[in-house]
Amino acid sequence: MIQVYPEKTRYKVDLGWLKSRPSFQFGEYVDPDNSAFGVMRVCNDDYIAPGRGFGAHPHSDMEIVTIILSGQIRHEDNLGNIEIASAGEVQRITAGSGVIHAEYNPSDTEGLHLLQLWFMPRERGLPPSYETARYDRAKLVNALLPVAAAVPSEGVVKVEQDMTIYLSRLESGRELAFRQEAGRRVFLFVIEGSLTVNGVTLGALDEARITDEPELALKAGGEQAFFMLIDLP
């Protein structure tokens, strides 16, 4: 089953400094029937104004992955990590038994666009940790490039869950196949362009939640498609 969530139907938050499109209920967006997809709890498509961000706050028992799409993010936490990450990097926080962090856009002029993703971990009470990795953008082209996975490697942050986040930049007319194992879920989010999955077309910022489709045929539309595919339980 392919359930499409078009961008135009997604809830929109506008706080001036923050423009956000949450995929799942979050903050002022209340929809108990849309609170999770498997272990996935949050997908916020956030635009953060220059010099603004989120003050110090806690998290626990959540795997938080941030994909920076444009601009920069400055991270600071109580574990002693202070770092600026930029487009092309992926940040992961294992909140575990508790972490305090703050995030903001350090630029005076450039906006920050990111996807923030939260997943329930494989177990509670893990030691908190923080990591970033830079992926090779050339390897995105016409391939599914893992950027976060249970088993880390170069350019891949480690998540404490049996899941993989892929990014891909598919050229116009090109196709990719993805095999969905039985009982697994696929969350698909088109960042730019348009993409067809098993004949269903998704435009920019549309998403799909996919179950029970053993073979996924992914094809870029008239222009190249930049998208995220998450394979999760």
Add this chain to the structure above:
Amino acid sequence: MKETFVVKHAVGGKIFIDTGKRAVPYKLEEKADGGYRFTVSTPRGPEIEELLKLAHELNVFVFRDCSEENEPTVKTWFYVNEGPVAYDDEKQELTIEAQSKIEYVPDRYLS
């Protein structure tokens, strides 16, 4: 010194208890095993029902504001983990047990 007790949903931030907005008697004790126990006197309303449903996803705080000007707010966050979080109908008391805590001063971040 002003003290505020706050309980929020950890995913999305819905507030269940905020003594800064509505006074609720509560007591904080250190447990013999090193954890912490909050005892809150409150009727069992819809917000407490929802809090109990989300017992494994709570952010529990105590904020302390000094009466001195220019002294920053000190926040203490409590890790509830699996609690227990329970309600005693007879006593009309909510108890929240926490495993550990982290104290932080928000003003010291991103400075």
